[in-house]
Amino acid sequence: MLTTPALPAGYQLHHLESVSSTMDEAREIVTHNPELAQVIWSDTQSGGRGRRGREWISPTGNLYLTVAIRNAMPVARAAECSFVAAVALHAAIADLRPNLAERLRLKWPNDLLVDSAKLAGLLLELEAGGEWILIGCGVNVASSPEGMPYKTTDLLSEEAYIPPGQLLQAFVSELKTWEEIWRRDGFSPIRSAWLNHAMGLGGEVTAKLGDRSVTGIFLDLDPDGALRLRLPGGDLMSIAAGDVIFPNTVNTGS
Structure with a gap:
């Protein structure tokens, strides 16, 4: 094993038993380790968070990590790294568990689903004025939270269990490959x-945009990663930030 x-x-890897948040730990670590990319992995978190400060429930047995990489791109393009990380995580799981590959789906802007159930989430933050990109990743490996306003699943329930350390290794390797392609x-x-x-x-x-919602046909992504919709009247709309809901499902959250 x-x-x-x-x-x-x-x-450089930092494996901890428990932290408040791997993101917060990463912010501290990069100030003292300016030369290497940093990987902060914790067995559990007491204050894990997703997008917009939402709580990320973090019991033992799942994967919680933050990868901190030097940003070689203009700060205005840093958000593209969220898609780099999503593609890398998809590739890592699909390669390790081919039986799950056809059911793995990427949900804009930062979730990984099995069919319509949330398996993993990603969070992107910047540090030191954009010199560092912090990529937070939480994967439901052995369990998934109950009582959420959206469907959840985990690798164990899908008969596709991957030990957290093995998944971390595969994800970071894929992330490096896809980051190099991006650069x-x-x-x-x-x-x-x-x-x-x-x-x-x-x-x-x-797409839920604050206090309003917009419904349309999901055409593709703009060159900068914004969601591109065709509205009922035929107009096109690009959405840079929001939550997406699919017909006949509940919100898969963030």
């Missing part, structure tokens, strides 16, 4: 890879 994940050259070739190949696994592409979706 894998005990200590092997990381690519240039990455070298720009967002276009990342966008194409993400769309290949997009949930709801070509169908009707509703």
